[in-house]
Amino acid sequence: MEMKLPGQEGFEASSAPTNVSAGELDSDVGPGPSPGPGPSPDGPSATESKELGVPKDPLLFIQLNELLGWPQALEWRETGSSSASWLLDMGEMPPITPSTHLHCRWVLFEEKLEVAAGRWSAPHVPTLALPSLQKLRSLLAEGLVLLDCPAQSLLELVEQVTTVESLSPELRGQLQALLLQRPQHYNQTTGTRPCWGSTHPRKASDDEEAPLREQCQNPLRQKLPPGAEAGTVLAGELGFLAQPLGAFVRLRDPVVLGSLAEVSLPSRFFCLLLGPPMLGKGYHEMARAAAVLLSDPQFQWSVRRASNLHDVLAALDAFLEEVTVLPPGRWDPTARIPPPKCLHKRLPSQQRESKGPAVPCLTSAENRHGHDPHAPSPELQRTGRLFGGLFQDVRRKAPWYPSDFLDALHLQCFSAVLYIYLATVTNAITFGGLLGDATDGAQGVMESFLGTAVAGAAFCLMAGQPLTILSSTGPVLVFERLLFSFSRDYSLDYLPFRLWVGIWVATFCLVLVATEASVLVRYFTRFTEEGFCALISLIFIYDAVNKMLNLTHTYPIQKPGSSAYGCLCQYPGPAGNESQWTTTSPKDRDDILSMDLGLINASLLPPPECTRQGGHPRGPGCHTVPDIAFFSLLLFLTSFFFAMALKCVKTSRFFPSVVRRGLSDFSSVLAILLGCGLDAFLGLATPKLMVPREFKPTLPGRGWLVSPFGANHWWWSVAAALPALLLSILIFMDQQITAVILNRVEYRLKKGAGFHLDLFCVALLMLLTSALGLPWYVSATVISLAHMDSLRRESRACAPGELPNFLGIREQRLTGLVVFILTGVSIFLAPVLKFIPMPVLYGIFLYMGVAALSSIQFTKRVKLLLMPAKHQPDLLLLRHVPLTRVHLFTAIQLACLGLLWIIKSTPAAIIFPLMLLGLVGVRKALERVFSPQELLWLDELMPEEDRSIPEKGLESEHSFSGNDSEDSELMYQPKAPEINISVN
Amino acid sequence: MEMKLPGQEGFEASSAPTNVSAGELDSDVGPGPSPGPGPSPDGPSATESKELGVPKDPLLFIQLNELLGWPQALEWRETGSSSASWLLDMGEMPPITPSTHLHCRWVLFEEKLEVAAGRWSAPHVPTLALPSLQKLRSLLAEGLVLLDCPAQSLLELVEQVTTVESLSPELRGQLQALLLQRPQHYNQTTGTRPCWGSTHPRKASDDEEAPLREQCQNPLRQKLPPGAEAGTVLAGELGFLAQPLGAFVRLRDPVVLGSLAEVSLPSRFFCLLLGPPMLGKGYHEMARAAAVLLSDPQFQWSVRRASNLHDVLAALDAFLEEVTVLPPGRWDPTARIPPPKCLHKRLPSQQRESKGPAVPCLTSAENRHGHDPHAPSPELQRTGRLFGGLFQDVRRKAPWYPSDFLDALHLQCFSAVLYIYLATVTNAITFGGLLGDATDGAQGVMESFLGTAVAGAAFCLMAGQPLTILSSTGPVLVFERLLFSFSRDYSLDYLPFRLWVGIWVATFCLVLVATEASVLVRYFTRFTEEGFCALISLIFIYDAVNKMLNLTHTYPIQKPGSSAYGCLCQYPGPAGNESQWTTTSPKDRDDILSMDLGLINASLLPPPECTRQGGHPRGPGCHTVPDIAFFSLLLFLTSFFFAMALKCVKTSRFFPSVVRRGLSDFSSVLAILLGCGLDAFLGLATPKLMVPREFKPTLPGRGWLVSPFGANHWWWSVAAALPALLLSILIFMDQQITAVILNRVEYRLKKGAGFHLDLFCVALLMLLTSALGLPWYVSATVISLAHMDSLRRESRACAPGELPNFLGIREQRLTGLVVFILTGVSIFLAPVLKFIPMPVLYGIFLYMGVAALSSIQFTKRVKLLLMPAKHQPDLLLLRHVPLTRVHLFTAIQLACLGLLWIIKSTPAAIIFPLMLLGLVGVRKALERVFSPQELLWLDELMPEEDRSIPEKGLESEHSFSGNDSEDSELMYQPKAPEINISVN
Secondary structure (H helix, E strand, C coil), rough: CCCCCHHHHHHCCCCCCCCHHHHHCCCCCCCCCCCCCCCCCCCCCCCHHHHHCCCCCCCEEEEEEEEECCHHHHHHHHHHCCHHHHHHHHCCCCCHHCCEEEEEEECCCEEEEEECCCCCCECCCCEEEHHHHHHHHHHHHCCCEEEEECCHHHHHHHHHHCCCCCCHHHHHHHHHHHHHCECCCCCCCCCCCCCCCCCCCCCCCCCEEEEEEEHHCCCHHHHHCCCCCCEEEEEEECCCCCCCCEEEEEEEECCCCCCCCCCCCCCCEEEEECCCCCCCHHHHHHHHHHHHHHHHHHHHHHHHCCCCCHHHHHHHHHHHHHHHHECCCCCCCCCCCCCCCCCCCCHHHHHHHHHCEEEECCCCHHHHHHCCCCCCCCCHHCCCCCCHHHHHHHHHHHHHHHHHCCCCCCCHHHHHHHHHHHHHHHHHHHHHHHCCCCCCCCCCCCHHHHHHEEEEEEEHHHCCCCCCCCEHHHHHHHHHHHHHHHHCCCCHHHHHHHHHHHHHHHHHHHHHHHHCHHHHHHCCHHHHHHHHHHHHHHHHHHHHHHHHHHHHHHCCCCCCCCCCCCCCECCCCCCCCHHHHHHHHCCCCCHHHHHEEEEEECCCCHHHHHHHHHCCCCCCCEEECCCCCHHHHHHHHHHHHHHHHHHCCCCCCCCCHHHHHHHCCCCHHHHHHHHHHHHHHHHCCCCCCCCCCCCCCCCCCCCCCCCCCCCCCCCHHCCCHHHHHHHHHHHHHHHHHHHHHHHHHCCCCCCCCHHHHHHHHHHHHHHHHHHCCCCCEECCHHHHHHHHHHHHEEEECCCCCCCCCCCECCCCCHHHHHHHHHHHHHHHHHHHHCCCHHHHHHHHCCCCCHHHHHHHHHHHHHHHHHHHHCCCCCCCCHHHHCCHHHHHHHHHHHHHHHHHHHHHHCCHHHHHHHHHHHHHHHHHHCCCCCHHHHHHHHHHCHHHCHHHHHHHHHHHHHHHHCCCHHHHHHHHCHHHHHHHHCCC | CCCCCCHHHHHHHHHCCCCCCCCHCCCCCCCCCCCCCCCCCCCCCCHHHHCCCCCCCCEEEEEEEEEEHHHHHHHHHHHHHCCHHEEEEHHHHHHCCEEEEEEEEEECCCCEEEEECEECCCCCCCEEEEHHHHHHHHHHHHHHHEEEEECCHHHHHHHHHHCCCCCCCHHHCCCCHHCCCCCCCHHHHHHCCCCCCCCCCCCCCCCCCCHHHHHHCCHHHHHHHCCCCCEEEEEEEEECCCCCCCEEEEEEEEEECCCCCCCCCCCEEEEEEEECCCCCCHHHHHHHHHHHHCHHHHHHHHHCCCCCHHHHHHHHHHHHHHHHEEEECCCCCCCCCCCCCCCCCCCHHHHHHCCCCCCCCCCHHHHHHHHCCCCHHHCCCCCCCCCCCHHHHHHHHHHHHHHHCCCCHHHHHHHHHHHHHHHHHHHHHHHHHHHHHCCCCCCCCHHHHHHHHHHHHHHHHHCCCCCEEEEECCHHHHHHHHHHHHHHCCCHHHHHHHHHHHHHHHHHHHHHCCHHHHHHHHHHHHEEEEHHHHHHHHHHHHHHHHHHHHHHEEEEEEECCCCCCCEEEEEEEEEEEEEEHHHHCCHHHHEEEEEEEEEEEECCCCCHHHHHHCEECCHHHHHCCCCCHHHHHHHHHHHHHHHHHHHHCCCCCCCCCHHHHHHHCCCCHHHHHHHHHHHHHHHCCCCCCCCCCCCCCCCCCCCCCCCCCCCCHHHHHHHHHHHHHHHHHHHHHHHHHHHHCCEEEEEEEECCCCCHHHHHHHHHHHHHHHHHHCCCCCCHHHHHHHHHHHEECCCCCCCCCCCCCCCCCCCCCHHHHHHHHHHHHHHHHHHHHHCEEEHHHHHHHHHHHHHHHHCHHHHHHHHHHCCCHHCCCCHHHHCCCHHHHHHHHHHHHHHHHHHHHHHHHHHHHHHHHHHHHHHHHHHHHHHHCCCCEEEECCCCCHHCCCCCHHHHHHHHHHCCCCCCHHHHHHHHHCCCHHHHHCCC
């Protein structure tokens, strides 16, 4: 093999393209596995463009080993530079042998070895000094560039890179010995105490090719994907070198270079930067520059295909063209820039031209912008035939059916089942309690469990979107309460009346399915979703607080003045004025208090014992239960705050991530357990959850099947159509808004949605539950989102600092099914459930409401109202819409919400589903107030406008060149779109 | 004036230094105010080096105005490029007139105008693309550089910069008209809605020199310091230009260039970057590069003194040498880098060489490192004479005495007084309550108020460090409690015994003052401080919780079984078995409950009324007060959490900063008010603060002067010396640790400390308070720090994004004095104070303990124990000390704390001051376990070691070049210092 050795004469050739390195000669020596046959880096060759979609280069792990000597040695080096005397002196002063230390490493981000602390720093964005990049460039231009070097071992490699004219054979030997020396790697596996490998310089004949045990045990090895390659940068100052020695090697066949790399990976690149001592940390910085270059995917791509020095330098220049520059003194250089949340995937320039602009980093807002929001998804295209949508849904989902069960065979599904089961049971308990309250026991916990199990399992088996979890929801609960008070006002037999409402609702829903009404969900923009969601959350919060305060009426607080102290045990005795007690029934408490009992036979036994001994407990004090009100309040607050705190544990710094995730996922269960524990510890007679002791309806004296008419007139079954109409609207909106949220693009669902099929299932279940007197069920947003979240598939992060990529959801039917079967079995949990105090459940309800409310953008915007502009977070929204417009939009939403709340609270409450539908109208009217650009950021666009605006936006986005997308707001000139509208 | 006009021939001369621009010819035309007479930028000239200390250039405000046209216009421009046809077409399409918009502005950081949102972005670190800097360089090299341009108006300036050969006179006229057009500035004062100036193109003869009203009203104007100058960058694409037109102008005399700048500032620099349309946002980016360059202090410094094009380009190259480079695709370009907490002040390179490395950005940890920690401050140098330290203190402080009152004449002092007064009163109330409990009323709220007022005011008048606030402190409270139980065990008359203890303590303290023992505080490292501080905090927390739980014994919770229901009102009636009640005194509650009362004459009247009507309330239920226990707990938790939450408001995004500061500063007061409000609202009989109704000692029957012996034997006055010795140690440590904390270097106190004088004052006050039977007082850390914090002097931030600089503390005696006078007056607040429920005060106590505990580094390290290494914050400490060593240090501190706590809780408690002193010994012993480097980061070094290590550290820090100080941990090689120690 021939090498061009750079010497003095190499200096003037620094940037001339005529300087062809030795590597170029190599390129046709052997048929290497991946060198690009095309010499031009400007366009992909014929073979490459065929596989353009998948030219996946292996991941590169880069490390920087640095040659370090003690300061004395450095001083000494200045005095004498002959290698012989250097070696002799080295022999006399063993501790000052220059030894190689691994100091930094890169996959995507930089990790520094913090020597004193003996640990790797957190991964951070590497920052370089511009001069070091330029110095590196000139060193490489003068130095040795070996592309497709056939070396098979470290020894061969070292021999090749040290074959430089400027070195005497003697010096060369020294240099080789030094380079073959085993580097000291910080060993992570042996514990947190820094542990350094042996430092003795090794002979070249040693077994340097066998990877060390530490190399194999390195935890980084497990993280890197198979096929990963290594790149090593060796740098240092050597007193005996008269001039800098730079070498850049691409190995033809990647080989494990002994213990050179920290991890036993085959090395592809090798870079050597040595030279006489220079001021500052020149070589260290140059070596970091080289490593950062190598870690750049685009440079890597180019240099893997480079055929000569010119290509390498061109790649370096291309890198320089794209760097971002921070002015000096404007930021804190000790601050390490944390890795960004999302990496902009840059394609190599060759590919980029053929593939359009860089793959954008999608936030959910940008997602809607990048994506064409109005190409109606196939699920929502109208077929125009009766039940056409339903048949299409079935046709679309049927092929997936087997895989819906096979895809569930993963450990993750097990934990998802556990989590969602507990959430479902909690929900069933709390809603069961609330429904029992609302309907005077016509429904209860038993019905809630049974209904949840039956309806949920059936839905999971049949539905279009089996990730949905059915549950009682706030709006339906509100409606049920209204319906019950209505039927009580008219002395109706509730369950039969309700049965007819259910029958009508099912009918209406079937009509909606037949007419493919679900395509209208495209009009449910975020405005509608948020209005609905906020209303539900507020209902939760209000109900929880209200129920809690009602407890203080049941268990009144005893104030000093209004004493309810008096209590005694009176026996029917000789004094015989028991009759007085029983005959004169006192009107009110004051009467009792002031009443002179006269001569009685009495004791101070507690009421239960008194009764047992034949006496009568007398006096107001006998029936009061003190301390319950405040203790309930304490339980309520404790469970609420505990659940909130546990939820936050997920993002805290404490505990390993498994523990954090567990604590936060099971926050409500743990909060319930804590509440029960506290209650059991103090043993007070707090109100507990009423659970059925046997498998029968809560309402005494009814069978499971509701009789079709009961005590009602037959015409009530016709009249039920009116409330049913309202309920149908509610069910439709509640169901479909949730479905829209669950089927959002950002969840990357592969098996598609089934809006029509879902509604069809809900209608059928409506019929079933009405007939059995069970609660009504629709999709529940929060718990379904939790279900999907627990089934996220993510790529394993291979590079330190890289965040895992979201791949999609494990779409299957099994987890839901198992959850609901378990829920059904839980009907027999009564002996356990009866220990749950009601205030604890109210606290969990409050928590659910607050959590749901705080998750919507509307809440963020309401918070903005309270923030001075200076302190507002840098939301993309705020960069594009004037603050007053944002506030106006928020104010309108608040007003709508207020109106909904008022309607819900007045006698006209029963029409509130209509008002919900009115939200869509309000949103439509907003188009007269806000410009489409503003609505694009504040909300989504409605289907009509999908022609002019987004295209314009996309077009001008393309017109700007790649990486300064932050300036793209220039396209949103406030005037231009307004003109556009008036034209339309 | 002559101009060199760049044309085609300028291209090859892009970097040759022979290309001398027209500006060079200007440099000797007129005697400008500030041009550097020396032509070489490498070293300061003779005149400049004289004033090297104060060559303060005025602040520069830079703005970028951009010429914008509509896309149609841009398209049109491509078809025809003659200026005549362009103008004609422009006349036909008025809306597409290119108009100048202000788009970015800089003082230190960049602010972008978010056009669509109509607001300025938050200030952020500007990022540039490297190519735009390079393009700018070549444009300037070819272009026009006018240094010391004598133009006096915008018109003159525009005429000068457009006198270019390549432009025809016609084109020049067009260009001038365009440049004289009034730019559209976003007007902040008219509201948040974007408001644009008039867009009509103006004639050159218009009144463009008169600053517009918006310019003067601009809020930025008020922020910029007087003397600030403006720089304007004008950029844009013009179809009629055949080639780029670049001009860089430094005006000889800064003049207000009409409405060019957003703020009516005299302009010093003017940069014009125009050219034919090019791909991407070339001119925008180039203009940003120019603006960032101008905003760089060092470039500014150079360019103000530049005499020719060469100097300007050299300054640009110097800038490039110092930039930091971020590799492409490694960070999110849409993320704006927030301004750093602290700016590294870079001096111009000329000054830098003579002044050493850059002024470092001091964090408190670095501060200790940069600063020589062991040059004993003058306050702590031993004089060797009796009372030498005291005399020196007096001599040092006396000259400041008048200014100690005059310096207080500032509005800030008023709010400081209010804040500290409320804190002091809260403290007096809470400690008064606790002391009353601890001493069975020998001291109480009255004594607490009186003592605080007298001792505090006296201390403020006499002390060496008048910023100190005296207060009862936790350790002294603990000791007092021990002393009281001791004297009770020995049936001593407490106050006389205490008087003797006080006399002895005063004596011992005077001995300590005489022997200058305060110089020993140098041994109180952070280890000691934190141990002490943690103990105090734990005592606070424990006491608060303990007191709260004790309430549940006083007001027991009534469980269902153990009913204390029974209560009746029994009259002495004919049945006459009242005697039975009075004679047979039942042993316990069970007896009463089961007791058959037999035939009685009874009613159910509540106890008070019963007594009034001549009856006897009978039964256990008559004396229980229900609900109090839980309500107290609620009050306790409410006040604690409310105070905690309010404290956090300070760092939240909500509310204007005045409101936030107010809420957080008065958090405890507001929490107390909330608690009182809740309590008053429900009106329950919670235990309230016991306050004296008249001005007399709390203990009945004693005068204000304590009798010297009372009922005690005389020899007790001698025996009192033993506890007094212990108390002296405690007082010394408590006082001096606080003094050390208050006098830390980072507070930049100018008037110096007075350790000896402070201790002397404390000793005298000890004598006084003992004689009057008032509590003992020493410096209280937390409240004193709050005092200092409320008196911080900060520089007004002039540049957006710049954080205000801490200048020092408003050191004076008046605020403290007024606070204590007010406290004295508050003795007459009794009618108000009696409404404060005790649980609220306990809650505040808990808050104080938790707040104090969470403020020390020890707590941070304890938290580290719970964090996986991956999630730990990037503390400097962790970069330099192995995690296991950090944990070991924390564990040792925890063990010490545990030991102290155990001792405090055993009968040996009275010796715990000795154990506190033992902390110093433990810290000494730690030097055998930890290396000095580790201790330097974990703690501070003790005086003995101040020779070798820090110097070594500083030395090697110097050896590295300026700005990559993050790599300086390389100097902390774990081995090197260990060798050093063994040598010592």
